Amino acid sequence: MNRILIIGAGGVGRVVLHKCAQHPEIFNEIVFASRTVSKCDAIVADFKDFPKTIPTESVDADNVDSLVDLFERRRPDIVVNVALPYQDLTIMEACLKTGVNYLDTANYEHPDVPKFCYAPQWEMHERFRDAGLTAILGCGFDPGMTNVYVAYARKRLFDRIKTVDIIDCNAGDHGYPFATNFNPEINIREVSANGRYFDQGKWIETRPMEFKRVFNFPDGIGDRDIYLLYHEEMESLTKHYPEIERMRFWMTFGQSYLTHLRVLENVGMTSVKPVLYDGKEIVPLQFLKALLPDPASLGPRTVGKTCIGIWAVGEKDGVPTTKYLYNICDHQASYREVGAQAVSYTTGVPAALGAKMFLSGQWQGHGVFNVEEFDPDPFMNEIGSWGLPWVVETPDVAFE
Numbered sequence: 316m317n318r319i320l321i322i323g324a325g326g327v328g329r330v331v332l333h334k335c336a337q338h339p340e341i342f343n344e345i346v347f348a349s350r351t352v353s354k355c356d357a358i359v360a361d362f363k364d365f366p367k368t369i370p371t372e373s374v375d376a377d378n379v380d381s382l383v384d385l386f387e388r389r390r391p392d393i394v395v396n397v398a399l400p401y402q403d404l405t406i407m408e409a410c411l412k413t414g415v416n417y418l419d420t421a422n423y424e425h426p427d428v429p430k431f432c433y434a435p436q437w438e439m440h441e442r443f444r445d446a447g448l449t450a451i452l453g454c455g456f457d458p459g460m461t462n463v464y465v466a467y468a469r470k471r472l473f474d475r476i477k478t479v480d481i482i483d484c485n486a487g488d489h490g491y492p493f494a495t496n497f498n499p500e501i502n503i504r505e506v507s508a509n510g511r512y513f514d515q516g517k518w519i520e521t522r523p524m525e526f527k528r529v530f531n532f533p534d535g536i537g538d539r540d541i542y543l544l545y546h547e548e549m550e551s552l553t554k555h556y557p558e559i560e561r562m563r564f565w566m567t568f569g570q571s572y573l574t575h576l577r578v579l580e581n582v583g584m585t586s587v588k589p590v591l592y593d594g595k596e597i598v599p600l601q602f603l604k605a606l607l608p609d610p611a612s613l614g615p616r617t618v619g620k621t622c623i624g625i626w627a628v629g630e631k632d633g634v635p636t637t638k639y640l641y642n643i644c645d646h647q648a649s650y651r652e653v654g655a656q657a658v659s660y661t662t663g664v665p666a667a668l669g670a671k672m673f674l675s676g677q678w679q680g681h682g683v684f685n686v687e688e689f690d691p692d693p694f695m696n697e698i699g700s701w702g703l704p705w706v707v708e709t710p711d712v713a714f715e
Protein backbone atom coordinates (compact mmCIF):
# COMPACT_ATOMS: atom_id res chain seq x y z
CA MET A 316 0.00 0.00 0.00
CA ASN A 317 1.77 3.18 -1.19
CA ARG A 318 0.71 6.54 0.17
CA ILE A 319 1.94 9.81 -1.34
CA LEU A 320 1.52 13.30 0.08
CA ILE A 321 1.75 16.19 -2.38
CA ILE A 322 2.41 19.65 -0.88
CA GLY A 323 1.67 22.78 -2.96
CA ALA A 324 -1.57 23.49 -4.81
CA GLY A 325 -0.04 25.53 -7.64
CA GLY A 326 0.32 24.78 -11.35
CA VAL A 327 2.91 22.05 -10.75
CA GLY A 328 0.97 20.47 -7.86
CA ARG A 329 -2.07 20.13 -10.11
CA VAL A 330 -0.02 18.16 -12.65
CA VAL A 331 1.61 15.89 -10.03
CA LEU A 332 -1.84 15.14 -8.63
CA HIS A 333 -3.25 14.28 -12.07
CA LYS A 334 -0.32 12.07 -13.01
CA CYS A 335 -0.43 10.18 -9.69
CA ALA A 336 -4.18 9.76 -10.03
CA GLN A 337 -3.66 8.27 -13.50
CA HIS A 338 -1.57 5.51 -11.86
CA PRO A 339 -3.63 4.15 -8.94
CA GLU A 340 -1.74 0.83 -9.18
CA ILE A 341 1.35 2.70 -7.86
CA PHE A 342 -0.15 5.55 -5.87
CA ASN A 343 -2.77 3.65 -3.88
CA GLU A 344 -3.54 6.64 -1.67
CA ILE A 345 -2.96 10.31 -2.40
CA VAL A 346 -3.23 13.22 0.04
CA PHE A 347 -3.07 16.77 -1.31
CA ALA A 348 -2.01 19.62 1.02
CA SER A 349 -1.26 23.32 0.72
CA ARG A 350 -1.35 26.47 2.80
CA THR A 351 -4.80 27.32 1.39
CA VAL A 352 -6.89 24.16 1.50
CA SER A 353 -9.60 25.67 -0.74
CA LYS A 354 -7.04 25.65 -3.61
CA CYS A 355 -6.55 21.90 -3.11
CA ASP A 356 -10.31 21.40 -3.01
CA ALA A 357 -10.79 23.36 -6.24
CA ILE A 358 -8.19 21.25 -8.06
CA VAL A 359 -9.61 17.98 -6.70
CA ALA A 360 -13.11 19.10 -7.71
CA ASP A 361 -11.90 19.20 -11.35
CA PHE A 362 -11.11 15.48 -11.18
CA LYS A 363 -13.03 13.04 -13.26
CA ASP A 364 -10.42 10.29 -13.60
CA PHE A 365 -9.67 9.11 -10.08
CA PRO A 366 -12.03 6.50 -8.64
CA LYS A 367 -11.31 7.30 -4.97
CA THR A 368 -11.66 10.51 -2.98
CA ILE A 369 -8.49 12.52 -2.48
CA PRO A 370 -8.27 13.96 1.05
CA THR A 371 -7.05 17.56 1.22
CA GLU A 372 -5.27 19.24 4.11
CA SER A 373 -4.13 22.68 5.17
CA VAL A 374 -0.47 22.89 6.18
CA ASP A 375 2.01 25.67 6.83
CA ALA A 376 5.11 24.19 5.23
CA ASP A 377 7.30 26.89 6.80
CA ASN A 378 6.50 25.34 10.16
CA VAL A 379 8.08 21.99 11.07
CA ASP A 380 5.51 21.26 13.82
CA SER A 381 2.61 21.80 11.42
CA LEU A 382 4.25 19.40 8.94
CA VAL A 383 5.05 16.80 11.62
CA ASP A 384 1.43 16.84 12.75
CA LEU A 385 0.25 16.25 9.15
CA PHE A 386 2.81 13.50 8.45
CA GLU A 387 1.94 11.70 11.70
CA ARG A 388 -1.76 11.77 10.90
CA ARG A 389 -1.42 10.74 7.24
CA ARG A 390 1.71 8.51 7.41
CA PRO A 391 2.87 8.99 3.79
CA ASP A 392 5.66 6.84 2.30
CA ILE A 393 6.92 9.83 0.31
CA VAL A 394 6.27 13.57 0.29
CA VAL A 395 6.44 15.39 -3.05
CA ASN A 396 7.30 19.00 -2.30
CA VAL A 397 5.96 21.28 -5.04
CA ALA A 398 5.40 24.25 -2.75
CA LEU A 399 8.18 26.84 -2.96
CA PRO A 400 11.97 26.38 -2.62
CA TYR A 401 11.73 28.31 0.67
CA GLN A 402 10.06 25.27 2.25
CA ASP A 403 12.59 22.58 1.26
CA LEU A 404 14.47 22.50 4.56
CA THR A 405 11.44 22.55 6.85
CA ILE A 406 9.81 19.74 4.87
CA MET A 407 13.04 17.72 4.93
CA GLU A 408 13.33 18.28 8.72
CA ALA A 409 9.76 17.04 9.20
CA CYS A 410 10.57 13.98 7.04
CA LEU A 411 13.53 13.17 9.29
CA LYS A 412 11.40 13.55 12.43
CA THR A 413 8.67 11.25 11.15
CA GLY A 414 10.53 8.73 8.94
CA VAL A 415 9.16 9.88 5.59
CA ASN A 416 10.95 9.94 2.21
CA TYR A 417 11.22 13.17 0.20
CA LEU A 418 11.26 14.49 -3.37
CA ASP A 419 11.36 18.08 -4.69
CA THR A 420 11.85 20.02 -7.93
CA ALA A 421 13.91 23.07 -6.89
CA ASN A 422 16.86 23.63 -4.57
CA TYR A 423 16.41 25.38 -1.23
CA GLU A 424 16.41 29.16 -1.25
CA HIS A 425 16.24 31.63 1.57
CA PRO A 426 13.52 34.23 0.90
CA ASP A 427 15.95 37.12 1.52
CA VAL A 428 19.03 35.77 -0.28
CA PRO A 429 18.72 34.17 -3.73
CA LYS A 430 21.65 31.71 -3.81
CA PHE A 431 20.70 28.72 -5.96
CA CYS A 432 22.91 26.18 -4.26
CA TYR A 433 22.46 22.62 -3.03
CA ALA A 434 24.74 22.89 0.02
CA PRO A 435 22.04 23.15 2.73
CA GLN A 436 20.27 20.08 1.35
CA TRP A 437 23.42 18.07 0.61
CA GLU A 438 24.46 18.71 4.23
CA MET A 439 21.47 16.57 5.31
CA HIS A 440 22.84 13.50 3.46
CA GLU A 441 24.22 11.70 6.55
CA ARG A 442 21.03 12.31 8.52
CA PHE A 443 18.84 10.83 5.77
CA ARG A 444 21.31 7.95 5.30
CA ASP A 445 21.43 7.12 9.03
CA ALA A 446 17.64 7.26 9.22
CA GLY A 447 17.37 4.83 6.28
CA LEU A 448 15.46 7.44 4.23
CA THR A 449 15.72 8.71 0.67
CA ALA A 450 15.60 12.36 -0.44
CA ILE A 451 15.47 12.97 -4.20
CA LEU A 452 16.40 16.53 -5.16
CA GLY A 453 15.48 18.47 -8.28
CA CYS A 454 13.13 16.03 -10.03
CA GLY A 455 11.24 18.44 -12.32
CA PHE A 456 12.31 19.14 -15.91
CA ASP A 457 15.24 21.45 -15.43
CA PRO A 458 16.52 20.38 -12.97
CA GLY A 459 15.28 16.82 -13.27
CA MET A 460 14.70 15.53 -16.76
CA THR A 461 17.83 17.37 -17.96
CA ASN A 462 19.90 15.55 -15.30
CA VAL A 463 18.43 12.22 -16.42
CA TYR A 464 19.24 13.14 -20.04
CA VAL A 465 22.89 13.72 -19.11
CA ALA A 466 23.04 10.43 -17.17
CA TYR A 467 21.42 8.58 -20.08
CA ALA A 468 23.71 10.24 -22.66
CA ARG A 469 26.76 9.25 -20.61
CA LYS A 470 25.51 5.68 -20.17
CA ARG A 471 24.18 4.96 -23.68
CA LEU A 472 25.43 7.54 -26.19
CA PHE A 473 28.98 8.52 -25.12
CA ASP A 474 32.12 7.03 -23.59
CA ARG A 475 33.14 10.52 -22.55
CA ILE A 476 31.24 13.82 -22.47
CA LYS A 477 33.31 17.00 -22.90
CA THR A 478 30.69 19.75 -23.06
CA VAL A 479 26.99 20.06 -22.25
CA ASP A 480 24.67 22.93 -23.13
CA ILE A 481 21.22 22.77 -21.55
CA ILE A 482 18.80 24.68 -23.78
CA ASP A 483 15.35 25.63 -22.47
CA CYS A 484 12.87 27.10 -24.93
CA ASN A 485 9.36 28.21 -24.12
CA ALA A 486 7.84 29.19 -27.44
CA GLY A 487 4.42 29.59 -25.84
CA ASP A 488 2.35 32.74 -26.19
CA HIS A 489 -0.16 33.66 -23.44
CA GLY A 490 -1.14 36.99 -24.97
CA TYR A 491 -0.12 39.11 -21.93
CA PRO A 492 2.62 41.73 -22.38
CA PHE A 493 4.35 40.33 -19.25
CA ALA A 494 3.68 37.22 -17.19
CA THR A 495 5.77 34.37 -15.85
CA ASN A 496 5.06 30.71 -16.54
CA PHE A 497 5.76 29.57 -13.01
CA ASN A 498 5.83 31.29 -9.65
CA PRO A 499 6.74 34.92 -10.55
CA GLU A 500 8.84 35.48 -7.45
CA ILE A 501 11.02 32.42 -8.08
CA ASN A 502 11.17 33.01 -11.84
CA ILE A 503 12.24 36.67 -11.58
CA ARG A 504 14.84 35.93 -8.89
CA GLU A 505 16.33 33.36 -11.26
CA VAL A 506 16.49 35.48 -14.41
CA SER A 507 17.58 38.74 -12.77
CA ALA A 508 20.57 37.11 -11.03
CA ASN A 509 24.07 37.18 -12.54
CA GLY A 510 24.74 34.38 -15.04
CA ARG A 511 27.42 31.74 -14.44
CA TYR A 512 28.85 28.86 -16.42
CA PHE A 513 31.42 26.14 -15.84
CA ASP A 514 34.63 26.03 -17.87
CA GLN A 515 37.80 23.95 -17.25
CA GLY A 516 37.05 23.41 -13.56
CA LYS A 517 36.12 27.04 -12.85
CA TRP A 518 32.86 29.01 -12.60
CA ILE A 519 32.81 32.12 -14.79
CA GLU A 520 30.39 34.84 -13.72
CA THR A 521 28.51 36.97 -16.29
CA ARG A 522 26.15 39.91 -16.06
CA PRO A 523 22.44 38.99 -16.38
CA MET A 524 21.66 38.23 -20.07
CA GLU A 525 25.24 39.16 -21.12
CA PHE A 526 25.59 36.24 -23.57
CA LYS A 527 23.09 35.69 -26.33
CA ARG A 528 22.91 33.22 -29.25
CA VAL A 529 20.31 32.35 -31.86
CA PHE A 530 19.27 28.69 -31.79
CA ASN A 531 17.22 26.90 -34.42
CA PHE A 532 14.67 24.77 -32.51
CA PRO A 533 13.02 21.69 -34.01
CA ASP A 534 9.37 20.87 -34.63
CA GLY A 535 8.52 24.11 -36.42
CA ILE A 536 9.62 26.41 -33.55
CA GLY A 537 12.53 27.79 -35.59
CA ASP A 538 15.06 30.49 -34.65
CA ARG A 539 14.85 31.97 -31.14
CA ASP A 540 17.15 34.15 -29.03
CA ILE A 541 18.67 32.23 -26.12
CA TYR A 542 20.48 33.82 -23.16
CA LEU A 543 23.02 32.35 -20.77
CA LEU A 544 21.78 31.97 -17.17
CA TYR A 545 22.95 30.13 -14.09
CA HIS A 546 20.79 27.11 -13.35
CA GLU A 547 21.03 24.81 -10.38
CA GLU A 548 21.44 21.45 -12.15
CA MET A 549 24.90 22.58 -13.32
CA GLU A 550 26.13 22.40 -9.71
CA SER A 551 25.20 18.75 -9.25
CA LEU A 552 26.05 17.64 -12.79
CA THR A 553 29.57 19.11 -12.73
CA LYS A 554 30.09 17.45 -9.33
CA HIS A 555 28.86 14.04 -10.45
CA TYR A 556 30.52 14.15 -13.92
CA PRO A 557 33.96 15.70 -13.32
CA GLU A 558 34.94 14.75 -16.91
CA ILE A 559 32.66 17.53 -18.22
CA GLU A 560 34.91 20.43 -19.21
CA ARG A 561 32.29 23.04 -19.98
CA MET A 562 28.63 23.33 -19.01
CA ARG A 563 26.27 26.17 -19.83
CA PHE A 564 22.53 26.80 -19.47
CA TRP A 565 20.51 28.80 -21.98
CA MET A 566 16.92 30.03 -21.93
CA THR A 567 14.75 31.75 -24.54
CA PHE A 568 13.30 35.18 -23.82
CA GLY A 569 11.25 37.42 -26.08
CA GLN A 570 12.01 41.12 -26.45
CA SER A 571 8.78 42.19 -24.69
CA TYR A 572 9.62 40.07 -21.61
CA LEU A 573 13.16 41.50 -21.45
CA THR A 574 12.02 45.10 -21.88
CA HIS A 575 9.45 44.75 -19.09
CA LEU A 576 11.99 43.05 -16.85
CA ARG A 577 14.56 45.82 -17.43
CA VAL A 578 12.05 48.52 -16.51
CA LEU A 579 10.89 46.64 -13.42
CA GLU A 580 14.51 46.15 -12.33
CA ASN A 581 15.36 49.81 -12.98
CA VAL A 582 12.54 51.01 -10.75
CA GLY A 583 13.37 48.51 -7.99
CA MET A 584 10.31 46.26 -8.36
CA THR A 585 12.34 43.04 -8.56
CA SER A 586 14.18 43.66 -5.27
CA VAL A 587 13.80 41.17 -2.39
CA LYS A 588 14.86 43.82 0.15
CA PRO A 589 11.88 45.06 2.21
CA VAL A 590 10.91 48.74 1.83
CA LEU A 591 8.64 50.87 4.02
CA TYR A 592 5.38 51.81 2.33
CA ASP A 593 2.73 53.72 4.23
CA GLY A 594 4.25 52.64 7.53
CA LYS A 595 4.32 48.97 6.49
CA GLU A 596 7.23 46.82 5.30
CA ILE A 597 6.69 45.28 1.88
CA VAL A 598 8.99 43.24 -0.37
CA PRO A 599 8.79 44.79 -3.87
CA LEU A 600 9.07 41.43 -5.66
CA GLN A 601 6.27 39.94 -3.56
CA PHE A 602 4.10 42.97 -4.33
CA LEU A 603 4.88 42.55 -8.05
CA LYS A 604 3.84 38.89 -7.78
CA ALA A 605 0.45 40.02 -6.47
CA LEU A 606 -0.02 42.21 -9.57
CA LEU A 607 1.02 39.67 -12.20
CA PRO A 608 -1.27 36.99 -13.65
CA ASP A 609 -1.34 33.78 -11.61
CA PRO A 610 0.71 31.27 -13.66
CA ALA A 611 -2.02 28.68 -13.03
CA SER A 612 -4.43 30.95 -14.95
CA LEU A 613 -2.28 30.95 -18.11
CA GLY A 614 -3.26 27.42 -19.13
CA PRO A 615 -6.34 28.12 -21.26
CA ARG A 616 -4.71 31.04 -23.13
CA THR A 617 -1.20 29.69 -23.82
CA VAL A 618 -0.53 28.31 -27.30
CA GLY A 619 2.71 26.95 -28.75
CA LYS A 620 5.32 24.51 -27.48
CA THR A 621 8.22 24.09 -25.12
CA CYS A 622 11.44 22.41 -26.23
CA ILE A 623 13.93 21.60 -23.48
CA GLY A 624 17.00 19.46 -23.97
CA ILE A 625 20.73 18.96 -23.80
CA TRP A 626 23.35 19.43 -26.51
CA ALA A 627 26.28 17.18 -25.64
CA VAL A 628 29.67 16.85 -27.32
CA GLY A 629 32.12 14.04 -26.60
CA GLU A 630 33.35 10.69 -27.90
CA LYS A 631 31.90 7.29 -28.62
CA ASP A 632 34.20 4.40 -29.60
CA GLY A 633 37.00 6.91 -30.16
CA VAL A 634 34.93 8.97 -32.63
CA PRO A 635 33.96 12.62 -31.89
CA THR A 636 30.19 12.65 -31.36
CA THR A 637 27.48 15.28 -30.88
CA LYS A 638 23.95 14.49 -29.66
CA TYR A 639 20.92 16.71 -29.12
CA LEU A 640 18.42 15.07 -26.76
CA TYR A 641 15.13 16.91 -26.17
CA ASN A 642 11.41 16.86 -25.47
CA ILE A 643 8.69 18.86 -27.21
CA CYS A 644 5.59 19.64 -25.14
CA ASP A 645 2.50 21.38 -26.49
CA HIS A 646 0.81 23.91 -24.17
CA GLN A 647 -2.72 23.23 -25.38
CA ALA A 648 -2.31 19.44 -25.30
CA SER A 649 -1.11 19.74 -21.67
CA TYR A 650 -4.05 21.94 -20.84
CA ARG A 651 -6.52 19.51 -22.36
CA GLU A 652 -5.03 16.63 -20.38
CA VAL A 653 -4.50 18.15 -16.92
CA GLY A 654 -5.73 21.75 -17.00
CA ALA A 655 -2.23 23.28 -16.85
CA GLN A 656 0.19 24.76 -19.39
CA ALA A 657 3.37 22.99 -20.52
CA VAL A 658 5.80 24.60 -18.03
CA SER A 659 3.81 23.13 -15.13
CA TYR A 660 3.32 19.89 -17.08
CA THR A 661 6.99 19.36 -17.89
CA THR A 662 7.82 19.90 -14.18
CA GLY A 663 5.03 17.82 -12.65
CA VAL A 664 5.34 14.73 -14.84
CA PRO A 665 9.00 13.94 -13.91
CA ALA A 666 8.16 14.60 -10.23
CA ALA A 667 5.34 12.04 -10.32
CA LEU A 668 7.47 9.50 -12.22
CA GLY A 669 10.38 10.10 -9.81
CA ALA A 670 8.03 9.23 -6.93
CA LYS A 671 7.05 6.08 -8.82
CA MET A 672 10.74 5.19 -9.38
CA PHE A 673 11.21 5.35 -5.61
CA LEU A 674 8.03 3.51 -4.62
CA SER A 675 8.66 0.71 -7.13
CA GLY A 676 12.24 0.26 -5.87
CA GLN A 677 13.84 1.21 -9.20
CA TRP A 678 15.57 4.18 -7.61
CA GLN A 679 17.01 3.17 -4.25
CA GLY A 680 19.51 4.46 -1.72
CA HIS A 681 19.63 6.02 1.73
CA GLY A 682 20.69 9.64 1.83
CA VAL A 683 20.19 12.79 -0.26
CA PHE A 684 20.53 12.33 -4.03
CA ASN A 685 20.28 14.28 -7.26
CA VAL A 686 18.49 12.33 -9.96
CA GLU A 687 21.59 11.71 -12.12
CA GLU A 688 22.88 9.45 -9.32
CA PHE A 689 20.17 6.89 -10.13
CA ASP A 690 19.91 4.56 -13.14
CA PRO A 691 18.45 6.64 -16.02
CA ASP A 692 17.18 3.61 -17.98
CA PRO A 693 13.89 2.86 -16.18
CA PHE A 694 13.02 6.56 -16.13
CA MET A 695 13.80 7.03 -19.84
CA ASN A 696 11.86 3.87 -20.69
CA GLU A 697 8.70 5.18 -19.03
CA ILE A 698 8.75 8.99 -19.35
CA GLY A 699 7.40 8.89 -22.93
CA SER A 700 4.27 7.01 -21.95
CA TRP A 701 3.82 9.38 -18.98
CA GLY A 702 3.57 12.29 -21.42
CA LEU A 703 7.11 13.53 -22.16
CA PRO A 704 8.51 11.58 -25.14
CA TRP A 705 12.12 12.31 -26.10
CA VAL A 706 14.09 12.52 -29.31
CA VAL A 707 17.83 12.04 -29.94
CA GLU A 708 19.34 13.77 -32.96
CA THR A 709 22.88 13.71 -34.33
CA PRO A 710 23.27 17.33 -35.47
CA ASP A 711 25.45 18.17 -38.45
CA VAL A 712 26.04 21.73 -37.23
CA ALA A 713 28.14 22.95 -34.31
CA PHE A 714 26.91 24.96 -31.29
CA GLU A 715 29.72 27.17 -29.98
Ligand code: NDP
Pocket residue numbers: 322323324325326327328348349350351352354374375376377397398399400402420421453454455456457458459496497498501610611658659661662
Ligand atom coordinates in the same frame (compact mmCIF):
# COMPACT_ATOMS: atom_id res chain seq x y z
P1 NDP B 1 2.90 28.19 -7.51
O1 NDP B 1 3.26 29.48 -6.86
O2 NDP B 1 1.87 28.15 -8.57
O3 NDP B 1 2.42 27.15 -6.37
C1 NDP B 1 3.11 26.98 -5.18
C2 NDP B 1 2.12 26.50 -4.15
O4 NDP B 1 2.85 26.32 -2.93
C3 NDP B 1 1.04 27.53 -3.88
O5 NDP B 1 -0.21 26.97 -4.19
C4 NDP B 1 1.19 27.83 -2.39
O6 NDP B 1 0.09 27.69 -1.55
C5 NDP B 1 2.04 26.70 -1.87
N1 NDP B 1 2.79 27.22 -0.74
C6 NDP B 1 3.59 28.32 -0.71
N2 NDP B 1 4.05 28.50 0.53
C7 NDP B 1 3.51 27.52 1.30
C8 NDP B 1 3.60 27.19 2.67
N3 NDP B 1 4.34 27.90 3.53
N4 NDP B 1 2.91 26.12 3.10
C9 NDP B 1 2.16 25.37 2.27
N5 NDP B 1 2.03 25.64 0.95
C10 NDP B 1 2.70 26.70 0.48
O7 NDP B 1 4.26 27.53 -8.03
P2 NDP B 1 4.45 26.46 -9.19
O8 NDP B 1 3.43 25.39 -9.07
O9 NDP B 1 4.62 27.18 -10.45
O10 NDP B 1 5.88 25.84 -8.79
C11 NDP B 1 6.00 24.91 -7.74
C12 NDP B 1 7.46 24.54 -7.53
O11 NDP B 1 7.99 24.00 -8.73
C13 NDP B 1 8.37 25.73 -7.17
O12 NDP B 1 9.25 25.31 -6.15
C14 NDP B 1 9.16 25.97 -8.44
O13 NDP B 1 10.44 26.52 -8.16
C15 NDP B 1 9.27 24.56 -8.97
N6 NDP B 1 9.53 24.50 -10.43
C16 NDP B 1 10.49 23.64 -10.87
C17 NDP B 1 10.76 23.54 -12.22
C18 NDP B 1 11.70 22.49 -12.73
O14 NDP B 1 11.71 22.22 -13.95
N7 NDP B 1 12.51 21.85 -11.93
C19 NDP B 1 10.08 24.39 -13.22
C20 NDP B 1 9.01 25.20 -12.66
C21 NDP B 1 8.78 25.26 -11.29
P3 NDP B 1 -1.28 28.38 -1.37
O15 NDP B 1 -1.66 28.82 -2.74
O16 NDP B 1 -2.06 27.25 -0.82
O17 NDP B 1 -1.14 29.52 -0.44
